[in-house]
Amino acid sequence: MPENASSLHVLPWYARPGARAWRCEPAPSEVRDFHAALPDYGLTPLTELPPLAEELGVGRVFVKDESRRLGLPAFKALGASWAVRRILAERAASGEEPGPVTLVTATDGNHGRAVARMARLLGQRAHVFVPRGVHPRAVSAIAAERAQVTEVAGPYDEAVRLAAEASAGADSVLVQDTAWPGYERIPGWIVEGYSTLCTEIDEQLTAEGVTEGPGLVAVPVGVGSLAQAVVTHYRSRPSERAPALLSVEPEAASCVLDSLSLGAPLSISTGDTTMAGLNCGTPSSIAWPYLRGGLDAAVAIPDAESTRAAARLADLGVSSGPCGAASLAGLRAVLMGAGSDERRATLGLGPCSVVVLLSTEGTAANPRAIGGGLSVAIG
Secondary structure, three states, rough: OOEOOOOOOOOOOOEEOOOOHHOOOOOOHHHHHHOOOOOOOOOOOHHHHHHHHHHHHHEEEEEOOOOOEEEEEOOOHHHHHHHHHHHHHHHHHHHOOOOEEEEEEEOHHHHHHHHHHHHOOOOOEEEEEEOOOOOHHHHHHHOOOOOEEEOOOOOOHHOOOOOOOOOOOOOOEEOOOOOOOOOOHHHHHHHHOOOOOOOOHHHHHOOOOOOOOOOOEEEEEEHHHHHHHHHHHHOOOOHHHHEEEEEEEEEEOHHHHHHHHHHOOOOOOOOOOOOHOOOOOHHHHHHHHHHHHHOOOEEEEEEHHHHHHHHHHEEEEEEEOOHHHHHHHHHHHOOOOOHHHHHHHHOOOOOOEEEEEOOOOOOOOOOEOOOEEEEEEEE
């Protein structure tokens, strides 16, 4: 593997030639119309940051700022709202007894709060399982949506297992943003919900004069559901317009990178990371074929680099916590230091390239205290 700027640290990096030729079916077109009809809907900003383009040696850099999405400080409401709508519509069509159901989920913060918000707005109940490492203020934000919250001493995968067990009752439904064999339809709806973010980017880039689309999109990755949505969007269009797609994970939880390197989905033990929303040990089963086929590259970064990227984005007026800033940190790692020329060539990037960074949350998403009381967001 090539090295980054530190000669003592090998950059965790994977690349797959030919990913831009991989193809899949597009997401349903009605998802955007559904979101557009919601009371709190509005385009989230696509902010151009020329200083980053200069630093990274590319033509233009845009950041998709998800710090205010449907009244919440992260993109997750897109998936939760569409999935809950599909769940409730299906129950009504099947003639099941009317009355509230309990929407059950596990979360590192943002997804659980989004499910709880939808339950509250639609007169349903929510039961949210929270793994270790989530800040008490993030837990309180979920509880403030009138959700029942169960704190779990173990990691995210353990919280998912307990949530699945708790959803076994007739009036409960698991609304999880990761999939496994036997549980794939609802996670698929969540992924469909994320497609609105990509559709917005198309419109916003066109308004900025970028009619051929981006040259690269960088996306933070946990289990891979957002990355699946991004791959679906860009790999369902003509190949001559296909951008490079880069996934970014914490070094302490690089299940997608490790799986890609192995060539098969892998469950790993994760460590502590400030990028808590990306602290996942197993790729989603429905995401895996898209990640394996459609990602050009994957990289893993240390916490310090994500924190540094969040600070840089703040300097430039973008609210982003460590999970959201991971996209910038990952691209920095790839485009700088030893071996960067080869990596640029692999991604097809040059001095005129257009780059889009997905900043998936704002600093209000999940507070976490860092040395001396500074609060930043986690995912």
